[in-house]
Amino acid sequence: MNKEKLLAGLDAGHIHTKAVIMRGGEILGYSTVPTGFDVVAAAITALKDASSNAGVSGGALDGIAATGIFKDVAVEPPLQVIGTVPEYVADAKGAFFLNRNSRTVIDIGGNIHKAISFDRNGDLRDVIQNDKCADGMGIFYTNMARALGVSEKELSELALQSTGDLSLAVQCSLSAESDAIDLLCQGRDITEVAGAISRFIVERVADMCTVMNLTREVVVAGGLAKSPALIKHLASLLKQELIVLDLPEYVGAIGAVMNDGGGE
Amino acid sequence: MSEYASINEELDWKKAERIVAGIDSGAVNSKALILLDGKPYAFSQIRNRTVKESAVKAADALLDKCGMKMENIQYAVATGCGRMQVPFAAQTVTDVVCGAAGAVRIWGPSVRTVLDAGGQSCKVIHCTDKGRATAFLWNDKCAAGIGRSMEVFADLVGKEVTEIGKIALQSDKFPKVSDFCAVYAQSEILDLMRNKVPVEQAITAYHYGMAKRISTLVARAGVKKDFVIIGGLAKNPGITEWVEKLVKVNRLAPKPEWDPTYTTALGAALFAEGFLMRQGAGK
Numbered sequence: 001m002n003k004e005k006l007l008a009g010l011d012a013g014h015i016h017t018k019a020v021i022m023r024g025g026e027i028l029g030y031s032t033v034p035t036g037f038d039v040v041a042a043a044i045t046a047l048k049d050a051s052s053n054a055g056v057s058g059g060a061l062d063g064i065a066a067t068g069i070f071k072d073v074a075v076e077p078p079l080q081v082i083g084t085v086p087e088y089v090a091d092a093k094g095a096f097f098l099n100r101n102s103r104t105v106i107d108i109g110g111n112i113h114k115a116i117s118f119d120r121n122g123d124l125r126d127v128i129q130n131d132k133c134a135d136g137m138g139i140f141y142t143n144m145a146r147a148l149g150v151s152e153k154e155l156s157e158l159a160l161q162s163t164g165d166l167s168l169a170v171q172c173s174l175s176a177e178s179d180a181i182d183l184l185c186q187g188r189d190i191t192e193v194a195g196a197i198s199r200f201i202v203e204r205v206a207d208m209c210t211v212m213n214l215t216r217e218v219v220v221a222g223g224l225a226k227s228p229a230l231i232k233h234l235a236s237l238l239k240q241e242l243i244v245l246d247l248p249e250y251v252g253a254i255g256a257v258m259n260d261g262g263g264e
Numbered sequence: 265m266s267e268y269a270s271i272n273e274e275l276d277w278k279k280a281e282r283i284v285a286g287i288d289s290g291a292v293n294s295k296a297l298i299l300l301d302g303k304p305y306a307f308s309q310i311r312n313r314t315v316k317e318s319a320v321k322a323a324d325a326l327l328d329k330c331g332m333k334m335e336n337i338q339y340a341v342a343t344g345c346g347r348m349q350v351p352f353a354a355q356t357v358t359d360v361v362c363g364a365a366g367a368v369r370i371w372g373p374s375v376r377t378v379l380d381a382g383g384q385s386c387k388v389i390h391c392t393d394k395g396r397a398t399a400f401l402w403n404d405k406c407a408a409g410i411g412r413s414m415e416v417f418a419d420l421v422g423k424e425v426t427e428i429g430k431i432a433l434q435s436d437k438f439p440k441v442s443d444f445c446a447v448y449a450q451s452e453i454l455d456l457m458r459n460k461v462p463v464e465q466a467i468t469a470y471h472y473g474m475a476k477r478i479s480t481l482v483a484r485a486g487v488k489k490d491f492v493i494i495g496g497l498a499k500n501p502g503i504t505e506w507v508e509k510l511v512k513v514n515r516l517a518p519k520p521e522w523d524p525t526y527t528t529a530l531g532a533a534l535f536a537e538g539f540l541m542r543q544g545a546g547k
Contacts, residue, residue, distance in 0.1 A: 036422025
């Protein structure tokens with residue numbers, strides 16, 4: 001394996017572009033920027049920021065491994081991409097690298113959520129992804145934090161205080177948003193509305209998970225993994241202990257490196 | 265939390281006989297305004313946290329700006345989806361009725377159709393020359409939240425929410441995205457990005473899709489001239505111009521002295537004035 005090589009992992013996602021800098025099995029630096037409309041520009045910025053976070057110059061990189069929905073857009077020059085990795089594979093490899101006991105990773109991202117199970121070598125076994133109607137749970141979460149006038153962190157804190165069982169529409173995040181607004185207009189307590197928002201998201205994620213066998217340990221990745229309320233509600237719905245990975249939003253980027261020769 | 269308050273310095277509330285307030289407690293913003301003897305005096309707008317909190321804050325911002333106290337307001341009417349949550353309002357009037365009343369006050373008695381395109385809901389209101397609402401059509405649930413989705417969309421394409429409406433008028437050719445579901449439309453925009461469609465075209469595609477969604481509602485309700493657009497989306501040319509093209513009716517131009525987001529609050533204040541005068545007459 002390429003113990004000496006300095007590699008970058010790039011995860012060009014729907015909403016955010018994530019970059020990590022790794023050498024051998026060590027994560028040296030990382031950075032996230034909004035993807036916006038210019039995928040290549042976002043990738044360049046993320047890589048530059050991650051490099052300076054790692055304390056290395058961008059020119060020192062031996063190669064870039066790319067994943068994420070926009071990976072094929074991001075491979076364009078001037079980036080030196082040595083390989084692209086499917087998102088599922090990257091998630092599996094990344095989760096397996098961060099937690100050797102993990103066998104399933106649930107990835108709740110900005111626009112897509114998915115679950116991937118893998119074997120004891122980190123090789124893919126099964127994959128499930130949300131249907132289109134359930135797209136955008138991450139966008140929904142951000143949007144609802146804005147609707148409530150709180151930060152995303154506060155939304156989670158409020159949701160954790162909720163003791164009731166208010167619920168929102170079961171299907172569509174747009175209907176759910178209307179329901180949440182209706183609750184606010186009725187003067188319902190903000191913690192209960194926050195709780196309902198959190199439960200709505202995890203119900204969609206749990207729905208998806210029912211069609212796949214979640215082999216243990218089950219770990220959680222993606223930006224929404226940083227919401228303790230979601231994790232708590234999801235664990236209780238799945239009746240399953242969930243472990244949040246370190247750097248959950250970088251799992252894909254880390255996995256891309258691990259798949260392309262960044263192993264130990 | 266954005267906050268905004270302004271005042272007409274030419275008027276003095278201490279000399280006014282009638283001081284009334286209209287509060288439009290919307291799903292995204294709370295709007296409040298004060299009329300002095302029927303003349304617009306002060307405006308404020310605030311972003312929600314909870315509906316009640318922001319209605320109170322919008323009113324406080326208004327009073328602060330004018331150096332007034334709540335007791336100085338002789339009558340307050342609340343409207344909007346959170347109207348029941350406004351603690352200091354003597355009456356509530358539905359936003360459909362207030363929207364029509366406000367629009368006729370701003371644009372005059374020729375107005376017959378009002379499109380109220382707000383943060384959460386869209387509705388089409390028919391009215392008489394006196395501003396009395398005669399019929400209305402509300403969006404279905406699937407078309408809710410178009411106003412607010414514009415902010416999310418602006419983030420998605422990395423632009424300011426105030427500039428996307430202008431950008432949406434720059435492309436003649438553009439791909440089509442869902443004009444039924446905003447969730448689908450947003451996903452499809454992300455697909456366009458992947459296919460390297462220029463950002464101007466993607467922005468146009470989204471505005472066209474949402475305008476088409478709104479115009480189906482307008483077409484179903486029917487448009488009688490004159491036609492006006494009120495609410496937050498009235499300030500987005502990408503929506504208004506596409507709606508005009510799709511329903512084939514031009515709206516009356518916005519009045520420079522009126523921010524269209526205050527139309528419904530103005531209607532509420534007009535009702536407050538009516539209630540106050542009737543109260544006085546009864547004594």
